[in-house]
Amino acid sequence: MTFKxxxxxxxxxxxxxxxANAALAEVPSWCGPKKATxxxxxxxxxxxxxxxxxxxxxxxxxxxxxxxxxxxxxxxxDTQKAxxxxxxxxxxxxxxxxxxxDAGPAVLPAITSVFKAGKVIVPYRVNVGGKEGENxxxxxxxxxxxxxxxxxNWIKGVLPKGGNxxxxxxxxxNSQGLDELKGLKSVLGAEYKFLNAEPFDxxxxxxALTQKVLTAEIAKNxxxxxxxxxxxxxxxxxxxxxxxxxxxxPALATSDGNSLGxxxxxxxxxxxxxxxxxxxATGNDNVRLAVQWAVAKATGGKDPxxxxxxxxxxxxxxxxxxxxRKDLPGAIYLSSELPAEDQAKAVGx
Amino acid sequence: MNFAAGAIPSxxxxxxxxxxxxxxxxxxxxxxxxxxxxxxxxxxxxSMSTGxxxxxxxxxxxxxxxxxxxxxxxxxxxxxxSLAGSVSLGVVVxxxxxxxxxxxxxxxxxxxxxxxxxxxLTNGILVSLFRLNAIIATLGVNALLYAGVFAVSGxxxxxxxxxxxxxxxxxxxxxxxxxxxxxxALLIVSFMLKKTxxxxxxxxxxxxxxxxxxxxxxxxRHQLLAYVFAQLLYCVAGILIAGIxxxxxxxQGDSLLLPSVAVVVLGGTSLLGGRGFPISTVIASFFxxxxxxxxxxxxVPYSAQTIIQALALGFGISAYSVRWTGSAxxxxxxxxxxxxxx
Numbered sequence: 156m157t158f159k160x161x162x163x164x165x166x167x168x169x170x171x172x173x174x175a176n177a178a179l180a181e182v183p184s185w186c187g188p189k190k191a192t193x194x195x196x197x198x199x200x201x202x203x204x205x206x207x208x209x210x211x212x213x214x215x216x217x218x219x220x221x222x223x224x225x226x227x228x229x230x231x232x233d234t235q236k237a238x239x240x241x242x243x244x245x246x247x248x249x250x251x252x253x254x255x256x257d258a259g260p261a262v263l264p265a266i267t268s269v270f271k272a273g274k275v276i277v278p279y280r281v282n283v284g285g286k287e288g289e290n291x292x293x294x295x296x297x298x299x300x301x302x303x304x305x306x307x308n309w310i311k312g313v314l315p316k317g318g319n320x321x322x323x324x325x326x327x328x329n330s331q332g333l334d335e336l337k338g339l340k341s342v343l344g345a346e347y348k349f350l351n352a353e354p355f356d357x358x359x360x361x362x363a364l365t366q367k368v369l370t371a372e373i374a375k376n377x378x379x380x381x382x383x384x385x386x387x388x389x390x391x392x393x394x395x396x397x398x399x400x401x402x403x404x405p406a407l408a409t410s411d412g413n414s415l416g417x418x419x420x421x422x423x424x425x426x427x428x429x430x431x432x433x434x435x436a437t438g439n440d441n442v443r444l445a446v447q448w449a450v451a452k453a454t455g456g457k458d459p460x461x462x463x464x465x466x467x468x469x470x471x472x473x474x475x476x477x478x479x480r481k482d483l484p485g486a487i488y489l490s491s492e493l494p495a496e497d498q499a500k501a502v503g504x
Numbered sequence: 505m506n507f508a509a510g511a512i513p514s515x516x517x518x519x520x521x522x523x524x525x526x527x528x529x530x531x532x533x534x535x536x537x538x539x540x541x542x543x544x545x546x547x548x549x550x551s552m553s554t555g556x557x558x559x560x561x562x563x564x565x566x567x568x569x570x571x572x573x574x575x576x577x578x579x580x581x582x583x584x585x586s587l588a589g590s591v592s593l594g595v596v597v598x599x600x601x602x603x604x605x606x607x608x609x610x611x612x613x614x615x616x617x618x619x620x621x622x623x624x625l626t627n628g629i630l631v632s633l634f635r636l637n638a639i640i641a642t643l644g645v646n647a648l649l650y651a652g653v654f655a656v657s658g659x660x661x662x663x664x665x666x667x668x669x670x671x672x673x674x675x676x677x678x679x680x681x682x683x684x685x686x687x688x689a690l691l692i693v694s695f696m697l698k699k700t701x702x703x704x705x706x707x708x709x710x711x712x713x714x715x716x717x718x719x720x721x722x723x724x725r726h727q728l729l730a731y732v733f734a735q736l737l738y739c740v741a742g743i744l745i746a747g748i749x750x751x752x753x754x755x756q757g758d759s760l761l762l763p764s765v766a767v768v769v770l771g772g773t774s775l776l777g778g779r780g781f782p783i784s785t786v787i788a789s790f791f792x793x794x795x796x797x798x799x800x801x802x803x804v805p806y807s808a809q810t811i812i813q814a815l816a817l818g819f820g821i822s823a824y825s826v827r828w829t830g831s832a833x834x835x836x837x838x839x840x841x842x843x844x845x846x
Binding site: 231372 | 554558660752753
């Protein structure tokens with residue numbers, strides 16, 4: 156009996172030691188020894204993209220045992236609330252803040268004051284203006300120019316002789332859309348005609364408005380060869396309009412989403428002979444790099460090598476790679492590092 | 505020319521659909537719409553093509569339905585700000601509850617309608633029985649409804665069921681189904697208001713609550729009814745949006761609040777209450793929607809699109825509310841009436 160217990164104790168000890176070793180081995184280089192708390196501040200958390208992003212940020216922070224707490228606040232699209240969230244988190248004593256500054260330069264004063272108070276603050280993805288080391292610790296942008304260039308190169312492959320391009324982006328003047336256009340124009344010559352109003356058709360990334368805008372453009376233009384959009388899934392509601400007017404859905408260069416992949420799969424028929432699809436990863440993992448930088452600075456870890464997030468190309472139907480998971484919600488992103496099942500949980504199914 | 509809102513003088517003795525003389529507001533809104541259609545044909549013919557109309561009419565239908573709801577409340581001298589929350593709640597219940605399972609759709613619709621009924625009852629009780637200011641009361645209920653939206657959806661959109669997509673987004677006899685829903689709502693509201701005893705009393709109460717009470721009408725009951733029916737109409741609109749848009753956001757109602765008031769005013773109903781113009785309201789919805797399609801189709805920059813819409817709205821509203829040849833005495837009575845209502 157005693158022997159049995161001893162054996163069990165020994166086994167447990169070995170197991171515990173082993174797992175401790177494994178945990179030690181898994182601590183990433185950006186995670187230092189100093190204890191710290193971290194907060195993710197969203198300007199607007201009301202869509203599945205943000206929920207998956209939040210879950211990804213949390214998962215990244217959890218990889219570092221020095222992080223004792225991970226907090227989250229949603230500005231709900233209200234700039235005032237976003238500002239008070241940032242200041243409130245800092246006042247609460249959180250050591251590192253990762254900020255999605257939806258309101259752009261409007262949140263810079265709050266970010267600067269937190270930085271001046273000695274906190275680590277890392278704005279990411281949306282350009283808030285200001286300078287590194289002066290207004291914030293580090294800005295982790297996403298290379299939207301590269302996204303534009305990837306789309307442009309694919310379009311050149313599909314339509315080598317040029318054609319009519321329709322480019323849709325979010326709110327008027329958003330920096331993401333402008334950068335993507337820069338990337339597109341760097342690759343596509345004058346033989347590619349942009350049908351949209353300069354610089355892009357405004358959709359606010361709202362599926363209802365997207366539908367209205369696309370309706371008007373389809374009626375106005377007899378020939379649309381390729382649609383470029385930085386939020387692919389918002390197009391799904393509007394694309395059947397092409398079939399309603401007896402035309403094939405055109406080629407699509409955009410960002411990924413499960414609902415879009417499944418829509419492509421469901422609509423491969425004779426009527427849609429021109430419907431080719433190319434996506435870049437929608438960039439949920441942008442937050443991972445930002446969290447890594449914030450953790451590195453707050454815990455005394457090693458700075459990550461990457462300074463900017465580059466979204467890899469994800470699907471290309473001309474090479475036979477389109478992903479669709481019918482068993483999971485449409486509002487998840489298979490390009491994300493977060494496993495699809497965890498995403499499904501994050502978006503509430 | 506006297507385009508005063510709520511004025512009843514007949515324009516002509518032509519028998520209308522409801523065998524009533526045509527109201528000036530009706531003539532104005534029809535003429536404006538015809539002018540807009542002509543302008544569209546000349547400057548942006550694509551916005552009048554079959555494809556464009558089929559794509560945009562569903563949105564006009566949704567505005568028409570929320571406009572009819574707002575109309576009922578405005579007729580009682582009220583104002584319903586809970587529209588945004590109510591429509592959004594309708595949308596998320598219709599998409600999140602069934603989670604793309606067609607069999608659960610009818611239950612979702614029932615749940616959505618019960619929420620709408622409860623919200624309408626709350627609005628009505630607060631405004632008519634407790635005499636709260638309509639703007640304050642409905643603003644509060646709007647916050648409650650949004651709490652419901654977050655509880656149901658967590659602020660995340662969900663994909664609509666195929667069945668709802670076919671019902672709300674499909675077509676019958678070449679017309680989008682949503683248009684039939686709008687027409688049915690119009691018929692019901694018009695018939696109830698203009699051809700039933702309840703409806704006639706409803707308008708009388710809205711025109712002058714004091715006189716109505718003096719003549720023995722249940723003022724509070726009629727005011728309460730306005731909020732309940734308005735909510736039911738918003739709910740219909742919310743469910744339709746859920747079907748028309750494949751993956752609607754959880755805030756879809758926000759962009760409908762202003763248009764709902766705009767079409768009521770463009771339709772010629774006075775914000776002080778009284779006689780309502782359902783048909784004009786529905787035509788105004790088409791007008792407003794076509795205006796935004798026109799702005800999109802001419803392909804001007806986004807800033808200019810917004811300006812075009814603002815100008816047209818300002819023009820339309822001033823056509824009614826400024827008394828171009830109004831007499832001073834009438835102005836005073838209007839002001840006095842405003843005092844009474846307060």
